[in-house]
Amino acid sequence: MQQAFNNPVLETHKLTVAIGGKVICRELDLTIRPGECWGVLGQNGVGKTTLLRTMAGLHMLQSGMVNWNGVALAAHTRRNLAQHLGVLLQNEGGEFWGSVQEYVLLGRFPYRTSLFGYNAQDEALAQQALAQMELEGLAQRPYNTLSGGEQQRAAIAQALAQQAQCYLLDEPLQHLDLRHQAQTMQVFSQLKEQGCALMMVLHDTLWAQRCCDHVLLLFADGHALHGTAQELLTRAHLEALYQCPLRELSLEGERWFVAGV
């Protein structure tokens, strides 16, 4: 049982990803196991989003493979994959005219069995996700009237309603105020404790330290470093990553990295 629990859910083998002729990573070997939380850090435009999309099967890989539960992503149907793997996109690029509740309910689409709508369980899970993201009061509002931060919370709620075993989250904290950043990260920590695997693109090293046990650093030249958060989230590594001098502040056992001017 313990063995099964520790089998990797998402793995990459010698994964090479490129976009528009630019190589993002070369022969990357990653293993993500249940209960792990990975942070992905790197400069703007280094390819964090593209790597995440590749691992979700939304971007064609150059060579190597991405496996879900030991089987190549491409061998799974999209519906089957969507029942296990949740994706939070940075930019959805769609138009949604319905209410927030209807938007969150779309997270149950992978499980829909009836052609004529969602069942009571789906509705209950959507309601629960709305509550987790403190959106009950906005449930009936048209989705496209929400603010950026509220839309982001609705997108997270939709992913939560999906009840996946592994989440790939592209900048989950974008547009969120401080309280909702903390509250969202708390929700993710609970998921992790329940055995869910997470991989998230972050720009805030503090949240990476607090919540991630592993990190992946993507450098501009296409090489990558990965390992435990403890060993990689150091000033030396981060200065090399962001190519700027950093100051390190310590308070109550936590370290802040601030860009020097």
Add this chain to the structure above:
Amino acid sequence: MSPRALFSLLLCTVPLSFGFGLMNGSLPLAPIEVWYALLGNNEDTATEVLWQLRLPRVLAAFVCGGLLALSGVLLQALLRNPLADPYILGISGGAAVGALAAMLLGAGLATTQLSSFTGALLAIVAVFGLGFRHGERNIYRLLLTGVVLSAGCGALISLLLTLAQGEQVKGMLFWLMGDLSHSQGLPFAWFVLLAVGLCATVLSGGLDVLAGGLDKAAALGVAVGQWQVGLYFAAAVLTVMALQLGGSIGFVGLMMPHAIRLLGVSAHRWLIPSSILLGGSFLVLADTLARMVWSPLQLPVGIFTALLGVPVLLWLLSRRS
């Protein structure tokens, strides 16, 4: 308004619009006359006018409006663009060039129909072949290919109109602005509308997801590539049917789905049937006015779809903001 209430309301407007369409024209009939004529017991002028002219015309207007509205809903979901309408992908441009070229050469009705059908098919194949790359989640290429092709067809249409003379020009303008007086193939059009409408309603959950973005739809388990191909051809078939029935009638395909959305219904399960009903009733109303206003002269129905629709939509839009 709740989706169910709106749908019921629209359902009630169907007999009203049919009644209006059957009563009015160059020979106005009272409701009771329509009723007796429909029963068809006596053989008078009213019975003949009703069965030979008005009923086919009203049925053609309704099915044509329904086809256009459904096509608009599907294309707006496929292209995720609120400005998408049945003509945006160049299908009507191809059909118009075909129809006008045949008219210029003095062809009869049947040849004109065949020629416009061929033009539409060529446009569908060209846009799909040039604009669609399987596995590539970028729909802009398809959209732009259609827009570019439409522009090219626009130039050809102008050329054909310039070359035409006298009475020919009038026929061409009627075709371009929409005209339901030569509708043919009515049973088949109804079959297509009902079949595609039913399929689309059954599959409406996927359309909701697809409208929210392609990557999102894929992440939620939709086989995006297959859906895109299916939607494109479904919308193309609907548009071709509508063009064959009434020429390029504007406004209905673009605006009926928006009108329903502005009334607060956006889930495709209700949006699809509601748009069909509204599009159908609306076109019956517009076509009846086109027959009535200058009677016995008939005007192109496209004028009335815009004249009726524009103020209503402007009001809906301003009410919202």
